[in-house]
Amino acid sequence: MRRWLLSPRGLFWGFFLLVAGTISAQFLVIGTGTLPELADGMPRTRFIQLLLGTWLLSLLVLGFAWRELDRRFVRPIAAVAKGAAILTHTDSEHSLEVPKGHWLQELPTNVQYLGDKLQQTRNDMEKSFASWSERLERQKQSLETVLRELDAAVLVCDNEGRILLYNPAAQRILAGHEALGLGRSLYDICARAPVEHTLELLQLRRDTDDGKAGSAEFVCATTGHGPLLHCRLSLLPAEDGGFVLGFENAGARIERLVRRDSALRHAVENLRSPLTNLRAAAETLSAGHAMDPVTQDTFLTMLERESQALSERFEGLVKVSQERLSSRWTMxxxxxxxxxxxxxxxxxxxxxxxxxxxxxxxxxxxxxxxxxxxxxxxxxxxxxxxxxxxxxxxxxxxxxxxxxxxxxxxxxxxxxxxxxxxxxxxxxxxxxxxxxxxxxxxxxxxxxxxxxxxxxxxxxxxxxxxxEHAGPDRLPPRPEFYDFSLSEQRAPLADLASTRLDDLHYVVFDTETTGLRPSEGDRIISLAAIRVVNGRILYNEAFERIVNPERKIPAASTRFHGITDADVNDAPTIGTVLPAFRNFVGDAVLVAHNAAFDMKFLQLQEANTGVRFDNPVLDTLLLSFYLHDHTPEHTLEAIAKRLGVKVEGRHTAAGDATTTAEIFVRLLELLRAHGIETLGQALGAAEEIVDVRRMQSRF
Amino acid sequence: MSKRILIADDEPNIVLSLEFLLQNAGYEVATATDGEAALTAIADQRPDLVLLDVMMPRKDGYEVCQILRSDEAYRDLKIVMLTAKGRDVEQEKGLSLGADDYITKPFATQDVVQRVRHLLEA
Structure with a gap:
């Protein structure tokens, strides 16, 4: 009611009451002022009747006029205003509902026209946006397909050598290289000096030669027992745009060339000696010297033997040269x-x-x-x-x-x-x-x-x-093999604590063990991890190893994780697996559920493997405690259920690591909502929980 | 009666050696220096075995071989191909077209005699 009173129509009728009131008041004043001094000739009753009649009539006329104005102007205008608001603020196709018989002339029609135009423009824009984004998406998909199917290995890196993209061919050549991953440093994979030298050369060339840098080739070694790479490096056009590195496994090719060259040289050299001997013997014989039958016989035997040797060596040469023919580069x-x-x-x-x-x-x-x-x-x-x-x-x-x-x-x-x-x-x-x-x-x-x-x-x-066995393609149909937004992040290494959680790289891992007491000789039997970068789980950058614990696996624990002594017999020991895992982790933040348990196992191996994990560690258990202190349920399953994560492969290291990663990605979002934005804050929150738990356990 | 052999090769020196060696081994030897001459000689003399060089003028060895093999009259004629190209695929081609054996140059002369003997006595 109040709203109606304050609305334009309310005010309009308010004015009516005001005017009607004023007129009535005037009539009252005139009536009361005139009545006592009325001439005796006029009957009072008649005067009052006249006055009342005039009053009523003017009220009626006024009311009629107001009602007409309301019907012809005020209500139509309100309707047009309401309709215009709908047309302006919503997308629906709306027709103005204007009462009939209004006096607004062309106004509603024109407003409707404007509204329709607006709607049409909006539709057109939406369509054009949609078709643009569809085109972009199509182009993106084509590019992804090209990269995925490209037989040549390609890496794209930013200027600091961080990997922004790699394709499956690169993954194949660097098979098993733990350091290959988005956001990881190229220099963990291959030697730094040749890459930086080539970069410098190209940058120089670009600066002096009108921005044209072209590309340059070089050969470089990979870390570990990886292959020798034949690389072609080109700069990306932007000032600090990074570079593209195409490469192939040079080892096999170089080896083949060297082997063939040496075989060819060897085969040709081999012809020299029988040729020399043959020629000498033939010349000696044909010179017509007097020769006793025994000497002559010796010469003839020599001719036969040497020509036989020549034939054999010639066959060798033919074979080598055929090998050369059959592997032409045009094939x-x-x-x-x-x-x-x-x-x-x-x-x-x-x-x-x-x-x-x-x-x-x-x-x-x-x-x-x-x-x-x-x-x-x-x-x-x-x-x-x-x-x-x-x-x-x-x-x-x-x-x-x-x-x-x-x-x-x-x-x-x-x-x-x-x-x-x-x-x-x-x-x-x-x-x-x-x-x-x-x-x-x-x-x-x-x-x-x-x-x-x-x-x-x-x-x-x-x-x-x-x-060759084609081997299953390890990459899923739409793999996460590139992330160009990585190049917009500055190196976070300087001050980890103040680095935003979104900008960090994580390795989420899980272990399966022979038991629950690391200090009493329980060992790791399975270790799995997966990387999380930019809030994305990189499913194809995963690490998974079975480890030989070099002790019997108790039946009780086998019931839990299903790994038997037979499964680990041929597996490498922790001494081999841990350095590989260290490479996989790099400088990422480690994440695990109940991380203290897993870290204990890792740290106990420090002395005999020489591998140290001094990375910051986040614990999904503690973070869950911090965010949801209303419940005591913080097992992996309980959290997964709470956050809507589907659990697969429970109690395998790989399955649990993936589940933990999916939980962790959701926890990151919740932490941000709680105002926890940096690694320092997240570690602080976890510590807070540890303190609370410690206090609780004291009572 | 001694067996008859035809040597078809356009390289006179090798014909000379082979003729001498095979005569020494007790065979009756005739020679031809191109493909068509070889076919005529085979029709006239009906040898038991022909040594066919692959690279000959006027019908090469393969062609002669194919013609001989398509004619039932020469079903028992043994054919040994000689070639200067030692590629596996040529050997295969010769054998596919019906040759009984295939010898690559350079060869050990004794080897040729042995293979001929083997084929004729089989």
Whole structure:
């Protein structure tokens, strides 16, 4: 009611009351003032009737006027105002509800028009935002796919060498390197000096050469027993934009080259001695010296022996040079089926109808020239009168046989060699024979094992990939393998305590042990950890090891974690695992549930492994106590349930570490809501809880 | 009756040595210096074995081999291919086209005689 009174309409009718009151008061004054002095000729009653009548009439007229104004102006304006507010502040499509018969002329229509326009603009903007973000997302996904599928290993680092991105190829080459991870230092993986030297060179080049830095190559070693890397480094365009490092495992390649070079040199050198001997013996014999039969015989034996030696060594040379031929750099791995498909996709005319059977095999070949050769041969077969062929790939020792099979007779060798001597419609007019020669191969046509069928066989170098197990891709479909916001954080190492919790890197870990008493000889049997960076759990940066405790595992503890003596027999000991774990942890903050227990096990190994963990430690148990002191339930399960975390793999180190990490990420958010923003504050909160517990236990 | 051998090679020096050696081993030897001559000689003389060089003018060894193998009349004729290229794949090609054996140059002459004997006595 009060609100109505204060509303424009309330005020409007308030004015009515005021005016009506004033008029009434005037009538009253006129009435009471005039009545006593009224001339006797006028009857009083008549005067009062007249006055009252006039009063009522003017009130009625006034009321009518006010009501009309209310109906025609005030209510319509209020309705327009309300509608305009809806149109302005909400997104719904709203039609003004204006009472009929108003005198606002075009106002409601125009307001409605403006509102509709506004709505339309909003919709358009929303659509354009949506399509933009969709495009961005699509581009991002394409980039992610490219990076993931890229065969070349790529790392992106900021200027301090912190890793912002790595792709699966990099992960493959650096397999098992614990220090590979987002936000970790590149220099924990490979030697610092060559990288920094190259960076300096490129920066210099950029400063002196109009901002064009290009890239530079170098070879550098990795820490531990990792491979030798052949790297190509390029600067990112921004002033402090960091750099891109592409690399490959140089070790294998260098070794191959060195081995081949030395073999070749050796083989050539080996020819020298029998050649010298042969020449000397032949010259001696042909000089026509008088020679007794025994000496002559000696010379002849020597000729025979040396020519035999020459033959053998020559074979050696051939073998070495063939090895060299068969690994040309223009060759690449391609699947037989893809090769054929690429030929078919070229849309060549005059091809026989073609079907492919059998399992596709991996070739190591020059796919382009080979594609042209295949196309050419298929065309020739068609014009030879073969309408239908079946292509099958067979695996030999060193070769993959690409057999083109048809019903009929083999192609005569002279016809085939005629086909193969024609220049292909490719590049520099290469002939089929030359393409085959590049692959160290020959083609021929023979009868097929199946009666009445013939085939054209192309033996092609088989790829090593045939015999390698592809191995499951360790990365999930949308892996967390990059985080460019890392480059916006400044190095937090200087003052950890005042560093914001969001800016720190964490390693959340869990152990399984032979028992609960580390000081009485219980040992770690399983150790697992996972990294948390920027509030994200990096599921593919995980560490998991079974450890041989070098003692019997009590049955009671096996019931708990399921690990038996047999499981740990072949596992490395803590002396091997702990240094690897140390590498994985780096300078991250350690996090565990009931961390004191796990830390005790780690610290007891300090003396005999020489590995120290002096990282700050956060305990999810204590943090949970601090945040939720209303409940005594702070087991991993209880917290997980409270925070809506799904528990998987309970009582395996990896499962518990993941659960703890998921809990920890949620606790971080809650801590921020409680005003705890830095590591110092978080450690303080934990200490507070420890003090409270200590006090409680005293009573 | 001694077995007959045809040597088809366009390299006179190697023909000279092989002819001498095989005659010494007790065979009757004829020679040809290109593919077509070899085919004519085989048709005329009906040898038991032919030593076929791969690289010959006017029909190479593979071609001769394929023609011989497609003709039932020569089913019992033994074919030994000779080549200067020692690649596995060529050996395979020769054998696929029906050769009975394959010898790479340079070879030990004794080895050739042995293989010939082995084939003819089998």
């Amino acid at each position: 690449a791995d391609i699947r037989s089926r893809d090769l054929i498909d690429s030929v078919l996709r070229h849309g060549l005319e005059q091809l026989p109808q073609l079907e492919q059977t059998g399992r596709p095999l991996w070739l190591h070949a020059e796919s382009l020239s080979l594609g042209f050769l295949l196309g050419h041969l298929l065309q020739q077969l068609k014009s030879y009168g073969i309408p239908y062929v079946n292509v099958e790939a067979l695996l030999g020792n060193r070769w993959v046989y690409l057999d083109i099979v048809w019903e009929g007779k083999p192609i005569p060798a002279d016809t085939l060699s005629n086909w193969l001597s024609k220049p292909l419609a490719y590049g520099e007019g290469l002939t089929g024979n030359e393409v085959l020669e590049r692959h160290d191969s020959e083609a021929w046509s023979q009868e097929h094992g199946r009666e009445g069928y013939a085939l054209l066989r192309l033996p092609l170098p088989a790829s090593q990939r045939q015999w």
